[in-house]
Amino acid sequence: MRVSFPHMGNAYIPLSALLKTLGAEVIVPPLPTRKTVELGSLYAPEFVCLPFKVNLGDNIQALNMGADTLAMVCGSWACRFGYYGRIQHRILRDAGFEFESLLLGRDNLGATYNRFRKTANRSLPLSWASALRIFHMKAKAVDKLESLSRKIRPFEKKRGSTSQALAEGLRILHEARDIQKARKAFQKARDLLLSVETEKSRKPLNVAIVGEIYVVIEPALNFSIIERLGEMGVLVHPALSIYKWLFRSLKIDPLITADEKIAIRRTKPYIPYDIGGEEHQTIGGTIKAAKRGYEGVIHLYPLTCMPENISRVIIPALERRCNIPVLNLCLDEHSSPAGFMTRIEAFLDLLERKRARNSTV
Amino acid sequence: MTRVGIPRALSYYRYFPLWETFLEECGVEIVRSDPTNKLILEKGVSHSVDDICLPVKCYFGHVLDLNEKADYILVERILSPERNLENGFTCPKLMALLDMVKHGLEIKPKILEFCLDSRKHPLTRAIGRIAKSLGIPKRRALNSMKAAIERQKLYESKLTRMDVSIEKRNCQSGKNEEIPLTAQASDLFPRQEDARSEMRKPCAKVTSHPYCQPKRDLKIAVVGHEYLIFDKFLSHDICGKLERLGATVYTSSALPEEIIEKEIMKYEDISWVYERDLVGAASYFLSSGIVDGVIFVVCFACGPDSITMEIINREICPKNRPPVMTIVIDEHTGDAGVLTRLEAFCDMVRRG
Numbered sequence: 001m002r003v004s005f006p007h008m009g010n011a012y013i014p015l016s017a018l019l020k021t022l023g024a025e026v027i028v029p030p031l032p033t034r035k036t037v038e039l040g041s042l043y044a045p046e047f048v049c050l051p052f053k054v055n056l057g058d059n060i061q062a063l064n065m066g067a068d069t070l071a072m073v074c075g076s077w078a079c080r081f082g083y084y085g086r087i088q089h090r091i092l093r094d095a096g097f098e099f100e101s102l103l104l105g106r107d108n109l110g111a112t113y114n115r116f117r118k119t120a121n122r123s124l125p126l127s128w129a130s131a132l133r134i135f136h137m138k139a140k141a142v143d144k145l146e147s148l149s150r151k152i153r154p155f156e157k158k159r160g161s162t163s164q165a166l167a168e169g170l171r172i173l174h175e176a177r178d179i180q181k182a183r184k185a186f187q188k189a190r191d192l193l194l195s196v197e198t199e200k201s202r203k204p205l206n207v208a209i210v211g212e213i214y215v216v217i218e219p220a221l222n223f224s225i226i227e228r229l230g231e232m233g234v235l236v237h238p239a240l241s242i243y244k245w246l247f248r249s250l251k252i253d254p255l256i257t258a259d260e261k262i263a264i265r266r267t268k269p270y271i272p273y274d275i276g277g278e279e280h281q282t283i284g285g286t287i288k289a290a291k292r293g294y295e296g297v298i299h300l301y302p303l304t305c306m307p308e309n310i311s312r313v314i315i316p317a318l319e320r321r322c323n324i325p326v327l328n329l330c331l332d333e334h335s336s337p338a339g340f341m342t343r344i345e346a347f348l349d350l351l352e353r354k355r356a357r358n359s360t361v
Numbered sequence: 362m363t364r365v366g367i368p369r370a371l372s373y374y375r376y377f378p379l380w381e382t383f384l385e386e387c388g389v390e391i392v393r394s395d396p397t398n399k400l401i402l403e404k405g406v407s408h409s410v411d412d413i414c415l416p417v418k419c420y421f422g423h424v425l426d427l428n429e430k431a432d433y434i435l436v437e438r439i440l441s442p443e444r445n446l447e448n449g450f451t452c453p454k455l456m457a458l459l460d461m462v463k464h465g466l467e468i469k470p471k472i473l474e475f476c477l478d479s480r481k482h483p484l485t486r487a488i489g490r491i492a493k494s495l496g497i498p499k500r501r502a503l504n505s506m507k508a509a510i511e512r513q514k515l516y517e518s519k520l521t522r523m524d525v526s527i528e529k530r531n532c533q534s535g536k537n538e539e540i541p542l543t544a545q546a547s548d549l550f551p552r553q554e555d556a557r558s559e560m561r562k563p564c565a566k567v568t569s570h571p572y573c574q575p576k577r578d579l580k581i582a583v584v585g586h587e588y589l590i591f592d593k594f595l596s597h598d599i600c601g602k603l604e605r606l607g608a609t610v611y612t613s614s615a616l617p618e619e620i621i622e623k624e625i626m627k628y629e630d631i632s633w634v635y636e637r638d639l640v641g642a643a644s645y646f647l648s649s650g651i652v653d654g655v656i657f658v659v660c661f662a663c664g665p666d667s668i669t670m671e672i673i674n675r676e677i678c679p680k681n682r683p684p685v686m687t688i689v690i691d692e693h694t695g696d697a698g699v700l701t702r703l704e705a706f707c708d709m710v711r712r713g
Contacts, residue, residue, distance in 0.1 A: 046689070048667040076632035078453045083668045086629065090675050271460050273440060275453035303412050306453040306664040312410045313465035330412060 001025065001119055003102065004062030005071040006055035007032050009217035010146070011242045013174045014139040019071075020177070021131035023119035029062040032220035036061065037333045043091050049080060050302035050332055051214040054221065056088050063097045071102040078276030079307060134179050136247075141186040143243035145169055148193050150237075153230030155198040163227050165192045202233060205351055208289035209238040210282045211300035212308045215331050216240050222300055223337045225344070232348060237294065239263075239285030240278060263288075270314050277307025283318065290322035295351040297324055298344070303332035325351065363495065366392045366431030366470060368423035371416055371455070372439055374587040379513040380435060380475070383488055386505030387497045392431045394423040397594035401426050406692055408466060415660040415691055416588050417454055417461070419595060424462055427470065433495070434470045436462050440478035442634055449634040450480075452665050484510070520614060579608040579710055582646040584639055585658030586666075587614050589690065596658055596690065597699040603656075606707045611652060613642035620645050628676055636665040643673045647681035654684045654710040656703075661691035684710055 003019050004027040005012075016026040030036075032054050040057030059070055070092075072085030085103045092099070104112050113128065120127035145166060153162040169189025176182040207229060215221045216238055229236045247253050248260060263284030264274075270283050282299065289297050299315060301308030312328055319326050327347040329340065365384050367373060373380075384391050395401060397419055405422025427434050438459040441450045450456070459474060473494055477487045485506060492502035581603055583590055590596050590612060600610045621641030628644065631637045646655050657673065659666045670687060678685055686706050688699065 045667050045671050047662050048671075049664075076448065076630070078450055078456065078633070080664055080668050083631075087668060087671050087675075091671070094675060270464060271457050273438075273456050275456050277453070279457075304414075304662040304664060304667070309410055309413045310453060310457045310461055313413070313461045317464040 001069050002027050002067050003069045003071055004029060004059070004065075004067035006058040007218065007220075008214060008245075009219065009242050010142045010170060011139075011217075011246065013142050013170065014135045014242075014246070016174070017138045017182070018131045018135040021134055022116040022127055023121050024069075024116065027062050027065050027067040029058045029065065032058060032218065034220075036220065041333050043095055045087075047304050049305050050221065051212075051218075052080070052084055052088070053333060054214075054218070055084060056091065059088060059092060060097075063092065063099060067099065069100045069102050071104065074103040074105040078274075130179070134182060136252075137179055137182055138173065139243045139246050141173055141182065141189075142170065143241050145173070145186070145189055145193065146241065148190065150226065150230060150235070152193060152196055152198060153227070154204040154233045154235055155200055155202055156231075157197040157199050159231055161196050162193065162230070165196050168192055204233050204235045205296070205348065205355065206235045206237065206289075206292070206294040207348075207351070208285055208294050208297045209236060209300065210240075210285035210289075210297060211278070212302055212305050213240050213245050213278050215300045215302050217242055217245075221302075221331055223340050225298070225300070225340075228341065229344070229348075232345075234348065237289070239281045239288075270318070271310065275307050275310065277305070279307040279311045282308065282311040283314065286315065286318055286324065286326060287322060290324040294324070295355055296347065297326045298347070299326055299328045301328075301330060303330055325354070362388075362390045363433065364390045364392050364431045365473065365495075366394065366427030366434045368420055368427060368434065368436075369394045369396060370420040370423045370592070371458070371588045372437045374591045375442075376437070376475075376513070378516040379484075379488070379509045382512040383491070383505050383509035384435075386508050387492065387495065387501060389495065389497075392427060394426040394430075397423070397592050399594075402594070402692060412662055414454065414662045414664070415595065416586070416663075417458070418692065419592070420458065421462070421466060424466060424468060428468050431470050433473045434462075434468065435473045435475055435491070438474060438476040440476070441480045442477065443479050443484055448632055449637065450632060451634055452636070452663075454664070577604075577607050577609050579606075579654070579707060580611065580652045581608040581707075581710070582611040582613070582642075582652040582655045583658060584613040584643050584646065584655060586635060586639070586660075589660055590614075590658050595660075597694065597696050599656070599658060599688065599699065599703065602700055602703050603707070606703060608707060611646065613639055613646075616642050616645060624648075628672070631669065631672070633665045633669075636669040639666075640669055640672060640677070644677050647677055647683055647685070650682075652683060654686070654706060656706065657685065657687040659687060659689050661689050684713060 001024045003024045005015055007029065012028050016028055019026045036057035037054055038057070039060050040053035040055065043060070044053040044056050062070070070089060072088070074085040075082040085101065089101045102112065102115060113124070116127065117124055149162050149166040156162045169192050172185045172189055173182060176185040209216055209225065217240065219227065226236050226238065244256050244259070247256055251257055260280070263280045266284040266287045267280040271279055286297050286299075299312070301312065315326050315328065325347070327343065329343065367377070367380055381391055401422035402419055403422070404425045405418040405420065408425060409418045409421045424434060424436070436459050437455070438457075439451050439455045459472070459476070462468075463472060473491050475487055475491060477484065488506050488509065489502065583600055583603070585596070588595075590600060593601065600612065603610050621638055624641040624644040625637060628640065631640055643655065643657070646652050657670060659670055674685075674687075684706070686702065688702060
């Protein structure tokens with residue numbers, strides 16, 4: 001079984017560890033680029049949301065690399081994401097590709113569990129247990145490394161050294177095959193990041209990033225906004241991370257559950273019902289940023305995303321009430337890095353000025 | 362007297378008998394927003410986010426139209442409509458429409474909430490809440506509620522006439538009776554004449570057009586959301602244009618629930634209730650052979666429809682014969698463009 005799955009930031013590290021431990025051969029498509037987006041848009045419906053197109057592009061690249069099984073989650077939520085697997089696999093079959101679907105949903109957990117009976121080299125429950133263990137460990141490690149790099153980056157002496165160390169660290173982590181090696185790899189990656197030369201005297205701006213999970217996490221779509229902001233000397237605080245997203249529905253980490261609960265409570269006066277996306281993290285994250293005294297918020301969302309569109313309508317009211325500037329950026333396959341960065345630079349200039357004015361008064 | 366404004370958009374086309382009868386019986390003056398026109402749409406577009414769907418922009422325009430005219434505005438929040446579904450809900454935008462109006466628009470009138478979540482509460486509670494916030498005594502509210510629900514049921518039975526299935530029987534037995542469903546459906550809406558007369562003007566030329574067929578020899582189904590196909594301005598009066606081109610028009614909302622339930626069983630389920638209806642209707646029209654062609658009307662940036670159209674085009678269409686056309690509408694769509702496509706479609710169906 002040669003399994004592949006669409007990209008989502010660094011989610012490929014824990015996911016491929018999970019599938020490899022279950023005995024499947026994993027085909028990781030190349031990290032998404034503009035080419036992936038174009039490839040996906042060629043086959044995707046016209047006004048479907050952007051992540052759909054990128055995922056489709058990833059799948060096509062993986063199939064061209066020889067994958068014979070495509071994995072995806074599915075379900076029936078108010079957001080379109082639950083239908084991605086069903087439609088994408090239908091589109092690909094119509095386009096002439098042959099493969100098997102591995103759709104993981106609440107109704108077919110048993111079927112997914114049994115799917116690996118042939119490939120697992122130990123007994124099935126044992127393989128699953130160790131697979132889930134390494135999955136959790138690697139997801140958490142990726143999360144820790146990413147957040148550490150965000151803290152170090154604004155202070156680095158040589159521009160780009162943190163990103164280099166992070167990339168190297170993630171590579172080591174990805175190559176570690178079992179949990180002992182992964183632990184060692186994590187230590188090594190952490191040391192790599194900590195050894196980056198820093199200059200602690202700078203006073204960086206604090207900016208929160210909220211919005212739709214995929215565009216916040218996927219550097220190919222947001223033009224590596226987290227990295228670039230860090231290099232411009234900004235402490236970035238994304239409201240979402242891969243680890244949070246992967247383990248949100250499993251409810252095994254009390255920290256994530258508590259964080260979600262707080263966000264939902266903060267969102268209640270604005271959107272009292274669950275509308276299926278990350279709207280509570282967007283609204284709650286903006287309020288949290290204001291409470292913590294951050295200088296600004298950047299709201300990212302893909303074109304026609306339903307939950308984020310609703311948040312986008314409500315955010316101006318929030319901006320006035322919480323007195324925090326928010327930059328709304330809508331992304332689609334036609335956005336260009338230059339225009340995107342110009343707007344961010346202008347926004348940061350405004351924040352800088354506001355801070356300077358406030359400190360002199 | 363208290364004046365309550367009702368925006369003539371979105372679920373108005375589904376729930377107007379209920380809302381209007383109830384408010385009238387309670388002795389409240391009703392103010393409807395004008396039928397959608399250019400000004401309303403422009404207002405809505407300029408007061409909303411760029412990439413939200415057209416019906417929501419239009420709804421904003423209607424709410425703003427009522428800004429000066431009313432003391433209260435009835436705003437809907439439909440979480441799950443009256444159906445026997447365990448896990449059915451509507452599009453997120455309908456769920457959060459009230460929040461968008463509350464926080465996204467600055468309006469003077471107070472907001473009356475019509476919050477329908479039939480998974481948890483019956484319809485009566487949604488209406489009861491309106492009465493409570495208007496300060497109407499309980500007994501009067503209860504009586505009005507009864508009348509309103511009766512009217513709503515009458516409307517629904519008129520709209521979803523069982524004629525479609527009778528029609529089917531006639532088709533099979535060789536008889537060919539014509540039942541123009543749209544004409545009746547749109548006659549059910551109050552005071553559509555003002556909208557219609559306005560829309561008829563440019564179309565008067567059409568009747569004298571050489572391509573215009575005086576006799577009705579085509580049967581065409583129009584599948585789309587009610588707020589789109591029954592709004593003559595938004596949909597560019599697609600149903601009327603088809604009728605003038607010599608087609609008998611069937612709409613998806615004329616199909617009774619039983620047919621839709623039966624059709625949807627053939628495919629994997631969808632949890633958006635209104636879109637589920639569309640898939641069921643499309644499947645019925647495409648497979649039953651009662652129509653010569655099917656036209657899907659979608660608006661640009663409609664979230665659920667981007668998925669359901671793909672399901673219809675890829676899962677339902679290949680199995681069935683009649684020709685299919687999809688018309689995507691946004692605020693820039695031109696009237697002439699729509700007409701050209703409809704004419705071409707009718708020609709194609711006639712020759713094929």
